[in-house]
Amino acid sequence: MDANPSRRRRDDDAGLGSSPWREALRTLRHDRTAMAGAIILLLLIVAAVAAPLLTPYHPEKPLDIVALKNLPPSLAHPFGTDQHSRDVWSRMIYGARVTLAVAFLSVLVAVTVGTAYGAIAGYVGGLTDALLMRVVDACLAIPRVLLLIAIATLWQAYSVTGMVLILGLTGWFGVSRLVRTLVVSAREDDFVAAARALGARDSRVLVHHILPRVIGPVLVAATFAVGNVIVVEAGLSYLGMGVKVPAPSWGSVFQEGMGVFTSSIWASSFASAALVVTVLAVNLVADGLRRALNARQLPAR
Amino acid sequence: MTQPPLLTVSDLRTYFYTGAGTARAVDGVSFGIASGETLGIVGESGCGKSVTALSILRLIQPPGRIEPGSRILFEGQDLLQLDDAGIRRVRGNRIAMIFQEPMTALNPVFTVGDQIAEVARVHASASRRAAWDRAVEMLTLVGIPAPAERAREYPHQLSGGMRQRVLIAMALVMNPALVIADEPTTALDVTIQAQILELLADLQQRLGTSIAMITHDLGVIAEVASRVVVMYGGEVVEEARVETLFESPHHPYTEGLLHAMPRVGRRQERLAVIPGSVPPPTAWPSGCRFRDRCPYAWERCERDHPPLYQIGAGHTSRCHLAEEPERRANRRDVGFAGGPSEPVGVKGVA
Numbered sequence: 001m002d003a004n005p006s007r008r009r010r011d012d013d014a015g016l017g018s019s020p021w022r023e024a025l026r027t028l029r030h031d032r033t034a035m036a037g038a039i040i041l042l043l044l045i046v047a048a049v050a051a052p053l054l055t056p057y058h059p060e061k062p063l064d065i066v067a068l069k070n071l072p073p074s075l076a077h078p079f080g081t082d083q084h085s086r087d088v089w090s091r092m093i094y095g096a097r098v099t100l101a102v103a104f105l106s107v108l109v110a111v112t113v114g115t116a117y118g119a120i121a122g123y124v125g126g127l128t129d130a131l132l133m134r135v136v137d138a139c140l141a142i143p144r145v146l147l148l149i150a151i152a153t154l155w156q157a158y159s160v161t162g163m164v165l166i167l168g169l170t171g172w173f174g175v176s177r178l179v180r181t182l183v184v185s186a187r188e189d190d191f192v193a194a195a196r197a198l199g200a201r202d203s204r205v206l207v208h209h210i211l212p213r214v215i216g217p218v219l220v221a222a223t224f225a226v227g228n229v230i231v232v233e234a235g236l237s238y239l240g241m242g243v244k245v246p247a248p249s250w251g252s253v254f255q256e257g258m259g260v261f262t263s264s265i266w267a268s269s270f271a272s273a274a275l276v277v278t279v280l281a282v283n284l285v286a287d288g289l290r291r292a293l294n295a296r297q298l299p300a301r
Numbered sequence: 302m303t304q305p306p307l308l309t310v311s312d313l314r315t316y317f318y319t320g321a322g323t324a325r326a327v328d329g330v331s332f333g334i335a336s337g338e339t340l341g342i343v344g345e346s347g348c349g350k351s352v353t354a355l356s357i358l359r360l361i362q363p364p365g366r367i368e369p370g371s372r373i374l375f376e377g378q379d380l381l382q383l384d385d386a387g388i389r390r391v392r393g394n395r396i397a398m399i400f401q402e403p404m405t406a407l408n409p410v411f412t413v414g415d416q417i418a419e420v421a422r423v424h425a426s427a428s429r430r431a432a433w434d435r436a437v438e439m440l441t442l443v444g445i446p447a448p449a450e451r452a453r454e455y456p457h458q459l460s461g462g463m464r465q466r467v468l469i470a471m472a473l474v475m476n477p478a479l480v481i482a483d484e485p486t487t488a489l490d491v492t493i494q495a496q497i498l499e500l501l502a503d504l505q506q507r508l509g510t511s512i513a514m515i516t517h518d519l520g521v522i523a524e525v526a527s528r529v530v531v532m533y534g535g536e537v538v539e540e541a542r543v544e545t546l547f548e549s550p551h552h553p554y555t556e557g558l559l560h561a562m563p564r565v566g567r568r569q570e571r572l573a574v575i576p577g578s579v580p581p582p583t584a585w586p587s588g589c590r591f592r593d594r595c596p597y598a599w600e601r602c603e604r605d606h607p608p609l610y611q612i613g614a615g616h617t618s619r620c621h622l623a624e625e626p627e628r629r630a631n632r633r634d635v636g637f638a639g640g641p642s643e644p645v646g647v648k649g650v651a
Contacts, residue, residue, distance in 0.1 A: 019455040020410050126363060190405035197358055197400075198393030198420050198471065208419070212410045 024216070027292040034288020040281035048096040055090035060246045062086055070264040080266035082256055084246075088267045092274060095248040099278070102163045102243070103229045109168025111222045114175025115214070121176070122183025123206055133180060139173045145235065152241035163236075163243055167229055178221055179214055186213040216293035223286035227279045234275055250275050306333035307511050308357070308375045308396075308479055314368035315349075315356045322583035326352040326365070328535035334479065339505065339512040341526030341543065343519060343558070347579040349535040350515045354481045357513075358396060359388050376478065394424045397472035401484040403464035407456040413467045414440075414452025420474040439470035444500060462493035466500065473504065479511045486521060498524050519562050523547065528615070531555050534590030535582060537609065541616040551618035553595045589621070596632050597622060 028034055047054060057063060062085040069085040071077055079088035121132040147170055155162065186192060187210065195209050236242040237251025245252055250271045257267025315327040327349040334340045344350050356367055359380065373380040380391060392398075400406035407416060417439050418432035427435065433452070440448035443466040456464055465485060472480050482501065486494040502525055505512055514525055522529055522543060529546045531539040531554065539552040550556045557575035577594045580586055589607050592598040601621050610623030622629060 019412075019458075190400055190402055191408040193360065194398070194400050194406045194468075194471075195408075195419075196360055196392070197398040199389045199391070199423050200393075200419070201389060201423075204423070208411075209408055212408075 024292040028288055031288040031291065033284045034291075037281040037284025037288065040277060041285060044096055044278060044281075045100060047093055048100050051093045051097055055087070055093050057087035057090045059086065059090045059094035059248050070260055072264070073266060079270045080264065082253070082267045083260050083264070084256070088253065088257075088270060091248040091253050092250070092270060095250045095253055095271075096274070098160060098243050098247065098249040099230060099233060099251075101160060102167065102233050102249070103226050105164040106167035106171060106229055106233075107222050107225045109164060110171035110225065111175055111218060112172075113169070114172030115179050115218060117172065118176035118179030118181075119183050119206065119211070119214070122180040123187065123202070123210065125184070125187075129180070133177070136173045136176055140177075144170055145232065148232070148236060149239070149241060152236065152239075158241070158243050160243055163233065167233065171225060171229065175218065175221060175225075179218060182214045182217055183210055186210045189213070220286055220290045220293060223282060223289055227282035227286065230275065230279055230282070307336045307338075308334045308373070308513075310353070310357065311372045311374070313353065313356055313371045313373065315352050315361055315371075316366055316368055317582075318364045318366065319583070324582040325535055325585065326582050327356060328582075328585070330532070330535070330537050332530045332537060332540060334511050334513055336478070336511055337505070337509045338528065339502075339514055339526045341522035341529040342513060342515045342532060343517065343522055343529060344532035345517055345558075345575075345579060347582070348532045349582075350517075350532055351483055353532070354398065354483050354513065354515055357481060358392050358398060360392075390424070393420050393472075393477070394475045395477050396479045396481065397475070397477040399465075399468050399472050399480060399482040399485045402488050403461055403468055404456075404488065406468055407464055409456055412453050412455055413459065413464075417452070417467065417471050417474060420471055424475050435474060436470075439474055440467070442473070442504070443467070443470045445470075461489055462496065465489060465493075465497050469497075469500065469504070473508065473510070476508060477510060479513065481513045481515065483515045484517070485514075487516070487518070494521075501525065519547075519558060531558070534579060534585055536590065536619060537617075538591065538619040539617065540609075541612075545613070545616055551612050551616070551623065552591075552620045553597055553622070554591050555618075557594075589619075597628055599628060599631070601625075 063081065065085045067085075068077075068081050069083055071081040073080045077087050077089065079092060082088055082091070117132065117136075121129045148166065151166055151170075152158070155166075158166075189209075192205060192209050195205050200208070233242060233249065234251030234254065237249045238255045240252075240255070242251050243249050254268045254271035254275070257264070257269070257271060261268055309331075310333070311331045313327055313330045314325070317324040317326055330349070330353055332340070332342075342350050342353065352361070352365075355361055356371075357373055357375075357380065359367070361367060367381060371381060375391070376395065380388060383391070407413065411419075414433060414436045417436035418427075418429070421427040421432040421435045422429075425432075437448050437452050440452055445451050445463060445466055451459070451463075456467075459467065465488075469485075485501070486497050489497060498521060501512065501514075504510065512525070514521065516522060526543050529539075529541060529543050530537050531546070531552065533552075533554050539546070539550065539555045541551075546555065547559065550559055554575070557573070560573040561575060575594055580590065580593065586593060586603075587606070588604050589595070589598070589602040592602040595602065605621065607619045607621050609617040609619050612618050612623060
């Protein structure tokens with residue numbers, strides 16, 4: 001199965017890089033749709049990182065408010081210009097920075113908080129578990145968008161950090177529920193009982209034997225959440241509650257384009273197309289991950 | 302049993318507080334294990350064998366609880382009085398456990414070498430290198446060919462018998478004084494079963510480890526144990542040396558178990574069965590817990606809960622027949638008329 005097993009074993013302790021994971025990775029590499037999604041995402045990330053190299057104009061400064069506004073796409077302005085005479089291509093590329101950074105970082109926050117919270121609830125069990133999960137139930141009962149609008153109203157000007165925190169701290173409830181369920185079922189696994197019978201302390205059991213069981217499903221859920229957060233962030237920006245203007249995000253580019261939609265359709269079309277393609281790409285990757293990990297979670301019993 | 306026992310369990314009670322009532326899974330169990338001895342603990346599903354094993358290592362999870370008054374003396378200390386760090390030093394180190402399912406008792410995401418090495422790292426704070434070497438050494442000890450290569454493999458790459466050997470290796474890393482083996486051969490093919498039992502017996506001889514062999518299979522007991530504790534309904538119902546138990550069982554339950562064993566050379570149309578099943582632990586019957594299934598039961602069995610009667614040297618039985626042996630003549634077939642398997646009772650030798 002493994003041509004050269006001696007190559008790696010030192011880094012196996014982390015649970016990553018071990019055989020079931022490598023097999024999942026191999027499945028994923030042969031998954032065409034997931035790879036297509038991954039390539040699109042990778043291109044977007046590269047574009048976002050290399051934004052200054054790819055954009056001939058400043059994303060926020062008007063070029064010539066009289067002569068160069070609401071222009072259709074041309075060689076000089078591939079996505080046209082908007083009503084404030086800004087290059088839409090440049091705004092889109094810089095907007096990718098905001099959109100992707102907010103999406104990935106806020107999901108990272110949500111997954112970290114949710115995993116810690118759910119793992120404690122699931123592992124400790126009993127009354128602690130019941131109390132912690134009732135808090136989550138209560139939080140889940142509030143519609144997220146309403147909650148976000150309420151916070152946005154209270155906290156007027158958003159920075160990227162602010163968006164990351166707000167989206168992250170309202171996004172972990174579902175993750176904690178998932179993790180808690182996984183931990184409760186992993187706690188019943190024979191090898192967890194075996195580890196305890198061998199004298200491992202609780203922290204070791206949790207980190208070495210329970211969390212590796214949780215990582216796969218959480219990774220899948222987190223990837224889907226990235227797609228979801230991109231949409232939520234665009235929605236907030238559309239409502240003027242996203243990252244503070246004139247900093248571009250796809251949602252705000254779309255919203256500004258909507259103002260002149262009848263005469264100049266460009267800005268909002270490109271912004272919405274970018275959103276659709278990105279969310280689709282993320283979901284393709286998430287689906288691929290789910291297929292790869294489900295098939296490999298438990299090797300032949 | 303001249304030397305003081307290594308492990309003394311006395312009046313162990315483990316109850317589970319469930320919505321359906323209190324399940325008295327282990328209800329006043331006492332026995333001892335001497336150094337280097339193999340004790341068989343036998344009984345059918347639900348009689349409390351596994352809970353007894355888990356209780357010894359204090360691995361009972363809520364809603365289960367070991368009741369106050371229970372005592373588990375091991376190497377001069379009461380395991381039930383130890384703090385968390387204290388009991389962790391015993392687990393896997395002085396007392397190790399071998400689990401039933403070699404398929405699920407190993408973590409699928411670590412190599413078997415890592416899992417064996419983990420024990421040495423937990424207890425001996427061994428370096429990675431030293432722990433790994435110890436793991437390979439243990440794999441050699443349990444008879445796995447090409448141990449250095451096998452150590453780098455994952456559980457799903459090994460056969461069931463190999464995995465069971467790995468579990469035995471994990472149990473023996475720290476040279477424990479006592480190994481509790483909970484149905485270690487149940488999930489294996491018959492030929493592999495024999496190999497594993499042989500391996501255990503051989504290791505015991507070489508290392509001088511005591512073994513508590515928990516099983517429902519009297520064949521296994523006959524092969525490895527020197528003394529046997531028979532459990533029923535959360536209690537010890539009979540205890541004897543293995544020869545005594547097989548030659549002259551006293552308790553009707555033991556008798557039933559022996560008759561339910563297929564034997565070569567005995568002509569039988571149908572295997573004998575003990576009718577019915579173990580009653581639920583939330584509602585043990587009054588008096589004798591076996592009476593509903595017993596071919597000898599009379600009024601007294603409903604009224605008085607039988608104590609452990611002394612039958613002979615090192616032979617005890619929880620049955621009123623000890624005081625009224627003449628009633629053995631009043632045998633009748635018990636069984637549920639029209640049940641799925643036509644009641645055959647115990648047929649005896651044809």
